[in-house]
Amino acid sequence: MSDKPTLVKCLVWDLDNTLWQGTLLEDGEVHLPDEIRSVIVELDQRGILQSVASRNDHDLAWKQLQALGVDEYFLHPQINWGNKSTSVQKIADKLQFALKTIAFVDDRPNERAEVEFHHPEVRTYTEADVLALLDRPEFSPEVVTVDARRRREMYRANALRDEEKDSFDGPDEAFLRSLDLVMAIKRADGEDISRVEELTLRTSQMNATGVHYSDETLRGLLKDPDHEVLTITLSDRFGTHGAVGVLLLERHAAVWHLKLLATSCRVVTFGAGTVLLNWLVDQAAQAGVHLAADFKPTDRNRMMEIAYRFAGFTSDACDCLATVTSTGAGIQSLHLVTERRPDPTTMRLISPDLTVANAFSR
Ligand SMILES: [Zn+2]
Numbered sequence: 152m153s154d155k156p157t158l159v160k161c162l163v164w165d166l167d168n169t170l171w172q173g174t175l176l177e178d179g180e181v182h183l184p185d186e187i188r189s190v191i192v193e194l195d196q197r198g199i200l201q202s203v204a205s206r207n208d209h210d211l212a213w214k215q216l217q218a219l220g221v222d223e224y225f226l227h228p229q230i231n232w233g234n235k236s237t238s239v240q241k242i243a244d245k246l247q248f249a250l251k252t253i254a255f256v257d258d259r260p261n262e263r264a265e266v267e268f269h270h271p272e273v274r275t276y277t278e279a280d281v282l283a284l285l286d287r288p289e290f291s292p293e294v295v296t297v298d299a300r301r302r303r304e305m306y307r308a309n310a311l312r313d314e315e316k317d318s319f320d321g322p323d324e325a326f327l328r329s330l331d332l333v334m335a336i337k338r339a340d341g342e343d344i345s346r347v348e349e350l351t352l353r354t355s356q357m358n359a360t361g362v363h364y365s366d367e368t369l370r371g372l373l374k375d376p377d378h379e380v381l382t383i384t385l386s387d388r389f390g391t392h393g394a395v396g397v398l399l400l401e402r403h404a405a406v407w408h409l410k411l412l413a414t415s416c417r418v419v420t421f422g423a424g425t426v427l428l429n430w431l432v433d434q435a436a437q438a439g440v441h442l443a444a445d446f447k448p449t450d451r452n453r454m455m456e457i458a459y460r461f462a463g464f465t466s467d468a469c470d471c472l473a474t475v476t477s478t479g480a481g482i483q484s485l486h487l488v489t490e491r492r493p494d495p496t497t498m499r500l501i502s503p504d505l506t507v508a509n510a511f512s513r
Contacts, residue, residue, distance in 0.1 A: 398412050
């Protein structure tokens with residue numbers, strides 16, 4: 152892992168003589184070569200987001216992107232007369248991406264230098280590099296999932312949601328209800344597993360143990376009647392957030408052992424973790440068992456610990472824990488004596504009945 156470069160999550164394009172040939176305000180007419188159009192489309196297919204940082208007349212440049220039929224590929228475009236380093240920072244802030252995951256391509260050495268000076272973590276490229284970007288490892292994710300291909304749409308929907316939230320005066324709970332959120336919890340099948348693996352790799356902040364379960368391990372567990380592998384997707388009236396969580400559970404007679412819980416930080420603001428844990432507590436209560444959850448504090452998953460504590464998990468001892476084997480060094484077992492929990496008030500839940508063992512082989 153350590154010798155692979157950090158994947159680029161967003162490429163920021165200069166326009167004049169980088170994305171298109173010509174200088175819009177001087178030449179009046181510019182040309183987008185087919186090879187560059189192909190790069191834009193392929194990056195999008197790989198789930199790499201794209202934006203624009205251009206010193207240009209905003210309306211004129213945006214109209215030109217529309218005329219070329221590529222405007223839809225660019226999120227949070229910064230077309231203004233300000234510094235490009237400021238534009239790059241704004242794009243990273245809007246997307247909530249670390250600067251080390253941002254790349255910037257510009258034909259002008261002074262613009263690249265200005266960005267490099269303020270943001271040494273941002274990788275910069277010249278116009279001559281563009282056609283070879285697709286061959287570079289930092290632009291080549293190993294797994295391209297359905298969600299990766301739809302990532303741009305999801306981020307676009309996020310931008311619309313944020314705008315709506317900014318203009319909304321009511322309390323958060325009312326805002327959440329206005330989104331018509333639907334959480335679907337599903338017993339995973341083989342097709343879900345690649346989505347899940349990508350999620351567990353990307354969600355270190357919200358992974359309860361920091362333990363990475365490989366595709367192969369999870370696939371193996373699909374057939375094990377003592378294990379449940381569940382995937383969680385979230386959608387609302389703006390569209391889907393895709394796969395946002397994975398949960399791995401082992402059943403014992405007196406206790407259900409939660410071995411893995413990872414959720415995307417994209418959906419923390421929707422209270423998705425709390426809704427999920429409450430549902431699980433309620434299911435375990437109906438089955439008459441306690442819950443034990445593996446937890447290992449890391450410097451990034453404090454929010455997950457808060458979610459567990461908030462749901463009622465404690466560090467108390469219980470006889471049931473004798474049957475639970477934790478999966479790695481430094482992992483604690485959090486414990487909960489279950490009781491029925493009410494349905495969520497902020498979203499609709501579609502879920503399997505875990506009290507009926509999943510007898511059908513998948
Ligand atoms: Zn117990």
